[in-house]
Amino acid sequence: MTAVGTLERASPAPLPLATPEAYGHDQALDAMLYAVRRMGIQATDRQVATLLSVAERHLLPPETDEEPFPHGTMRGYRRHRRRREPACGPCREACRLESAARRKRSRVQKPCGTEAAYHRHLRRWEEPCQPCREAHRAYVRAYRKRRAHALAAA
Ligand SMILES: [Zn+2]
Ligand SMILES: [Zn+2]
8 A cells, every 4th residue: 555545535524515514604704893993993784794795706616507697797708718718708798788887886976075086186187176186185284183083983
């Protein structure tokens, strides 16, 4: 009998797939909530759950072909992209609709004197105008105040 054979025989049973249940989704959620509170981050349970689901997506093994493919959705489109394969018709259509909706949303621009317009100036390498600079100063003041409150409450 060779050493390799011994090793193989002694190796433990293959690990179960890392499904949320397998490594304690609820415990992970509790840990994440606790960490977020400790850091004084103002996040709702829902936001923390979203964070965890993002982390889990990256922890889970790549999806296999047995899972139903969400064709005709942005998720399906992104999955095609991840697999470096051309997206199917329904998924391409979903992506087209999504980017059309995004263009429509971005066409409604916030006027000057808002935080959004301030960042628009910066994105365009422009010097922010006076109303935008004031809006940004007020935003930063409010942010610092919120953060100070959060830290004091922690
Ligand atoms: Zn598809
Ligand atoms: Zn402006």
